[in-house]
Amino acid sequence: AGARAGILIKDVEALERAHRIDTVVFDKTGTLTAGRPAVVGIHVLRGDEDDMLQLAASVQQGSEHPLARAIIEHAGARGLKSRAVAEFRSHTGSGVTGTVDGREILLGNRQLLAGQQIDGDSAAGIAADYEQQAKTAVYVADRRGVIGILAIADPLRPEAITAIASLRGMGIRTLMLSGDAEAVAAAIGQQAGVDEARGGVQPEGKAAAIKALHAAGRVVGMIGDGINDAPALAVADVGIAMGTGTDIAMETAGITLMRPDPRLVAAAIDISRATFGKIRQNLFWAFIYNLVGIPAAALGYLSPALAGAAMAMSSVSVVCNSLLLRRWRPRH
Numbered sequence: 001a002g003a004r005a006g007i008l009i010k011d012v013e014a015l016e017r018a019h020r021i022d023t024v025v026f027d028k029t030g031t032l033t034a035g036r037p038a039v040v041g042i043h044v045l046r047g048d049e050d051d052m053l054q055l056a057a058s059v060q061q062g063s064e065h066p067l068a069r070a071i072i073e074h075a076g077a078r079g080l081k082s083r084a085v086a087e088f089r090s091h092t093g094s095g096v097t098g099t100v101d102g103r104e105i106l107l108g109n110r111q112l113l114a115g116q117q118i119d120g121d122s123a124a125g126i127a128a129d130y131e132q133q134a135k136t137a138v139y140v141a142d143r144r145g146v147i148g149i150l151a152i153a154d155p156l157r158p159e160a161i162t163a164i165a166s167l168r169g170m171g172i173r174t175l176m177l178s179g180d181a182e183a184v185a186a187a188i189g190q191q192a193g194v195d196e197a198r199g200g201v202q203p204e205g206k207a208a209a210i211k212a213l214h215a216a217g218r219v220v221g222m223i224g225d226g227i228n229d230a231p232a233l234a235v236a237d238v239g240i241a242m243g244t245g246t247d248i249a250m251e252t253a254g255i256t257l258m259r260p261d262p263r264l265v266a267a268a269i270d271i272s273r274a275t276f277g278k279i280r281q282n283l284f285w286a287f288i289y290n291l292v293g294i295p296a297a298a299l300g301y302l303s304p305a306l307a308g309a310a311m312a313m314s315s316v317s318v319v320c321n322s323l324l325l326r327r328w329r330p331r332h
Contacts, residue, residue, distance in 0.1 A: 001328045006258040007268045008243075014254025017238045018272035020219045024167055024265060025210060025232070027224035028178035028185065029066055031242060032163075032192050032262060033154040035225070037066050039074035040135060041151030043126050052148045054080045056140050059098040059105045062088035067138065068096075070152050071107075091115070092228075093179050093202040095138075106141045109181065111200075113139055113146070123149050127181075134187035136180050156191050163262035164193045166331065170266060173218075177201045177209060179228075206232035223265055225249055240265060267330035274328055282318045289314040 002009050009015050026032050042049050057075035060068035061082055075082065085098040094115065095108010106116055110127070113120040120127075120139060123146045127137035130151040138150040164174050174194040178185040182199035189197025201209065206222075210232055213220050222229070222236035225245025230252045233239030239253035244260040257264040293310050296302040302310075 001325055002268070002271050005264070005267055005271075005330050006243075006261070007264055007271065008256040008258055009268075010254050010256065014238050015272050015275060017219070018221065018255065018269050019276045021172060021221040021238060021269055023173045023175065023213055023218040024221045024223065024269075025206075025213070025236070026174065026176045026194065026262070027206070027222075027226065027229050027232075028176055028180065028188060029154060030225040030245060030260075031223050032157060032160045032176060032194075033188065034157050035066060035154065035244070035260070037070040037136070037152045037154035039070055039150055040153045041130060042148065043123070043151070044148040045122060046144075046147050049148075050078065050080060052140050053078065053150075054083065055100055055103075055105050055147070056107055056138075056150060058083040058085050058100045059088070059096055059107050061085055062098065063090060063096050066154070067136065067152055071138070071150060104143055107138060109137075109139065113141060118143070118145060120146055122146050128183065131181045131183035132187065134184055134191070136184055156188060157260070157262060159261050159263045160192045163265060166263060166266035167269075168193075168195075170269065172266075172269070175209075175213075177206050177232075179203075203228035203231060207235045210235045221265070221269070223262070224253075225260075240268060264330070270331065271328055274325060278322055278325055281321055285317040285321065286314055289317075 029035055044052055053075050057072045060071050083100050085100055088098040090096050091112055094112040097106045106112055110120050118141050126149050130137040135151040135153045138152060140147045140150060167174055176189045176194045176197040178199050179201060180199050185197045185199030210220050210222060220236045221238045221240055222232050223240045224233055225242035227246050227248050230248050233249060233252040238255060240255045241249040241253035242260050243256050243258040250256050255268050289310050293302060293307060297307060
């Protein structure tokens, strides 16, 4: 029934744990958002737009991040060809650096600039304005300072609001973790309706956040789709991966959603609850025949033939009750 709805349950442990989930943690990009970010704004402080965009796209050639693809695609749409990049380095959670035509270029967030002793104050106000609009501000800089800002937006999935509302209706608390700035995470979280949104969370910080929830006595389900989500998926009581994500995320998770639809998260928990409901009902049917039959046999009121028939009816009751799960459908 789960597979028919697009929910692949890989092992019985995931099914056993899912019905107890009381907190669901979402990664933002590709999970609550469409995972198709696009450049929606460019602000140049030095030089011209095309030169800055060409430099940014050139450095991002070595990156597989969704934001990198957005920049490269935008540059390509303008007919700008990437230049050769040397000494490419990825700085997890903050950005990338590389050398283009002998010039070191930095591309990322304010944390990257601070780590490289580059002053980003000249563009801080512009970045803050973009972030208030739920747009990710990407700094483009060289050793002389900030060249400009690229604004990248990743729209919320249309199903995200319904997905969060469904979980709330099941009594489940929702939390969104993102590597984006606090303002961007807060804006997206407000649009989706999550109970809490945290920005500026590094990949290792997601796993730490789940451990903190465990320490508080919560049973946690984690939903993600990227390589960076794998540690958090492994730490969670139940890891749930988007089928459109990376192989390592799906390998780590106990449940995979075959469609990129966050509403299936609530459906996965619901089918686990329905399964355990049937287990409890089946225990009732298994015990009630014995509860009535054993005293009747001890008092001489039950013949072997009736006892055999009752045993068969007990098995039939359990099997028929279990088969009713075939009628299960997602609520949304």
